[in-house]
Amino acid sequence: MAPPFFVFDNRFMHDCVGCFVPWQPVAVAAPKMIRFNRALALELGLDAEALDSPLGASLLSGNQVPEGAQPLAQVYAGHQFGHFSPQLGDGRALLLGELIDRYGQRRDLALKGSGRTPFARGGDGKAAVGPVLREYLLGEAMHALGIPTTRALAAVRTGEWIHRDVGRLPGAVLARVAASHVRVGTFQYFAARGEIGSLRALAEHVIARHYPDLQDHADRYLACLHAVSERQAALIAHWMAVGFIHGVMNTDNMTLSGETIDYGPCAFLDAYDPNTVFSAIDAYGRYAYANQPIVARWNLARLAEAWLPLLDEDPQRAVTLANEVVDTFARRYQRHWIALMRKKLGILTLEAGDPKLIEDFLSTMAEQRVDFTLAFRHLSAALYGNEEPLRALWMEPTGIAAWLVRWRDRLARDGAPPEEQAEVQRLANPIYIPRNHQVEIALKAAVEHEDLAPLDRLLTVLSHPFDEQPDAAAYALPATADQAAGYRTFCGT
DSSP: OOSOOOOOOOOOHHHHHTTTEEOOOOOOOEEEEEOOOOHHHHHTTHHHHSSSSSSHHTTTSSSOOTOOOOOEEOOOOOEEEEEESSOOOOOOSSEEEEOTTTSOOEEEEEESSSSTTTOOOTTOOOOEEHHHHHHHHHHHHHHHHOOOEEEEEEEEEEEEEEEEETEEEEEEEEEEEEEEOOOOHHHHHHHHOOOOHHOOOOHHHHHHHOOGTTTTTTTTHHHHHHHHHHHHHHHHHHHHHHTOOOOOOOOOOTTOOOOOOOOOSOOOOOOOOTOOOBBOOOTTTTTGGGGGGHHHHHHHHHHHHHHHHHSSSSSSHHHHHHHHHHHHHHHHHHHHHHHHHHHTTTSSOOOHHHHHHHHHHHHHHHHTTOOOOHHHHHHHHHTOOOOOOHHTTSSSSSHHHHHHHHHHHHHHHHHHOHHHHHHHHHHHHSSSOOHHHHHHHHHHHHHHHOOOHHHHHHHHHHHHHSSSSTOOGGGGGGHHHHHHTTTOBBBOO
């Protein structure tokens, strides 16, 4: 008898009774592998050769349930654009089970687009090829940038058509890998229902899974809340440092593991404008680029509210402790952001005036809508005396010229060799990001013509975002005015 494709070790369903409903994926007409992530498969200790096959497509689309899997739809609540929904949940996703990867880390394997569940809220439970490939692409790009993220193991075409406002679209299923899928909204669900026992069991699961060093802590729930705050502060700082805009930072899209999850209407900055919004559903700019640290703090406050019964038996003391955690978030975020931005400028030591130097660079970029990625990348050339690529990004270079004098003075006070400073910059400033127009070109070719060559080329370039690559100059360029005009992203549902 052949060994199973997956060796599942399912802890969540045993630890967190009441957090899910057992459910089966819906069989699809003709599963066909679009893309299989062999590197991730090897990381998970899977047989990549065997899974990158018709049988693998059947298993990773939900057509066949893998041996040892125990599919379930998770339930959670959430604030969506500030409005609380007491029950949301996986309307089109199923957790197949948990795997232990080659490094001993526990990872969820889930399907997205695998059919209606009890939490579908009127949806059809399906996904389209375009959004599935977007999530595959963006997850790999963020991983290569060194940013904690969920990743796709596979994108599988279903052989079916799904219907959306834009018309008929080819269907697909995404096989997603995550450190876990426990969200702020998961805790909100039980807090809203007053189910303290379930709240406590879920918190214990999170501590054991993501913060095991806190298990013997005298005040482990409070310590865990601090640890979650720290991870989220670091995550959002990394988003901001590369110009990433998530687009839908609802509390059900914020994980306790500190990973980026749910690549729906996300996008990257071209011209630097802190008020940039790409998401078509974010009419009031709640999740604009500059608002992301503010929203993360707001989401943390909602988590802290849900955890109040765990923090202290005295309600007033529990509120005081929760507020202390929330109030530290801005300082945590600022510390991570400043550290990343110092690297982007090639600064190796600490000075009190560094935040002002950083902010002034961003201000002169914003005044003339300078490309975010190229401005930082060209600084390393300026460090060696070639300021032309950088200055060329400014229509009126007076502001940047004055700033460059201050920057050079600051670097000189570091006392480090220019080669060392430039290398720090290079490793902090990608030359290739998922430029929005390049993403759209790749997805359009895949959806409309089943041509995966543009997607594969883009994936290859983005897999080494900090290294200049032969024949890849076009991928470093921002969108033209026509390509950027009115650009909007949409939720994948």
